[in-house]
Amino acid sequence: MPAIAQSQHRSPHHEAYQGLWIPLVTPFNKQEAVDHGALQRLVARLRGAGVRGFVACGSTGEAALLEPQEQDAVLDTVYAAAGALPVMVGVSGPRPGPVAARMQELAKRFPVHAFLLPPPSYIRPSQQGLLNFFLQIADQAPAPLALYDVPSRTGVKIELQTLLQLAEHPRIQALKDCGGQLQATQTLINDGRLAVLAGDDHAIFPTLALGGAGAIAASAHLLTPAFVQLVAALAEERTETARRLWLVLTRLIGLCFAETNPAPVKALLARLDGLHNELRAPLHPASPELEQRLWEAYRQAEAQLAV
Template identity: 35%
Template sequence: MTTTPCPSSRPSSRPFSRPFGRTLCAMVTPFTRSGALDLDGAGRLAGRLVAEGCDGLVLSGTTGESPTTSDAEKAELITAVREAVGGRVPIVAGVGTSDTPHTVELALAAEKAGADGVLVVTPYYSRPPQDALEAHFRQVADASGLPVMLYDIPGRTGTRIAPETLIRLADHPRIVAVKDCSYDFLGTQKVLARTGLAYYAGCDEHILALYAVGAAGCVSTVANVVPRQVADILDAFDAGDTARATRLQLRATPLIEAMMGTDLPGTVTAKTLLAGLGLPAGPVRAPLGPAGRETADGLRAVYEEYVSDVSGS
């Protein structure tokens, strides 16, 4: 598959490629009350996200609980979401594991199921050195025809993809993007300055900051709940209204903090809010557990204040 920019539904003068869209949602994986995969719910949630401003979807990432879904469930999820959204937006499938052959198998399965790209996280726990890490990513990229988004999240994996490694990997024709959760803004700018890799902010608090220095967009967990408002931040910047973009990013800060800045993973907080809004979510899978009532009430209060604030502006 050749990588081509996915045009945003909103005009932009940005000259570089957006291989997977601009406003991507790191979608939760809905489950039934009994804990089974909810394919109907996944389709309905995906449809809502696209209708409300997301022009790309990332499945089976961190927020999608990839460590606790089976290989078969991952493929079924891709198929169900593809049927729900058709060809309107790219689907990027998380396939990264700590095992290179297994990651290759998942990449091939994602391609067969209808994904447009794969998200490949740094192998975790084993903490490979940079040369082994580079070889891992190249082997996965060589295995299928799908373009690759590397996932740099050392806080979870224990290993950073060094900027120098990213610069070398940029020469691979199918390694086209990075989901950046490195919290190394200088390192990110070095790679942006020296490669054509499309960077996507993987931390919601960095959406505008990274976009302002040349990122292609974001992969947002908060967008599960407020997709339109996340897209509005980038819309304002693309329209040249940087003051409004700044206001919108800052107004989102309390919700971002409530969802992403506590001991609870974003998966838990996103599913808690979605359930409270009557949207497909379901429980999280062990070892994660549900948010307590006090936490759920606090999340809902922050959400309602934020939505009221932005709707009145």
């Protein structure tokens, strides 16, 4: 089978987004206040495992349930613990002006690598509305934008032609791809202007095998070194190594999304890293049945990786 032709004009931004990024959970204590000590220890542990960088205040971090001052405090802790590793910051909202203003405020306090920006939730704008929304924000953004196509959360998909138009803007550099359309993913990778990151954990293998830049993977809070090795093997076209790792991790990845993220991941982190198994309402901890299945899958994968 002939190799898939890729763009000879891949953006230089591609390297800025390569590798494994962790969309951080936000630990809470029993009173549902942010547990900054647990967050600091988590970031330090992940940093030592060889990840490329972090995403803070994203959907995995329950950012929609944090007040702005709580988000700022989370970012203070993450940046202090991340050291030299880059941090992307999630920002969202229904209107371009306030979203851009929030970005400008954050960029004055933090060295933002990129802002992770989804479509406005609930509103379901047309594709022209999405185009206007993203371009208005990009024109005012103080740091690069990584768009977040996640129709399961926002109710609207950023269609391929819209993404190709948005790729023309110099501030729009990357895409967290949760669109679920592998052919569109391949087209964007081949186009070369956006750094495409797998946003659905189950799509890490095909996205990177097609030439994607990296992955933003919530399940990689767990067995992190194996995920780092997987992403590196795919980038280096060491297919057999990548396939072996993928087969070991697949069951755990699936269970991490059997109930609403980040409940399953937090359940295991409570066992492994000493975080409280707390989510902010209306989110709810994983069911005891799923927690047991997760623990069994984790121990099985851990044993296979040790062989």
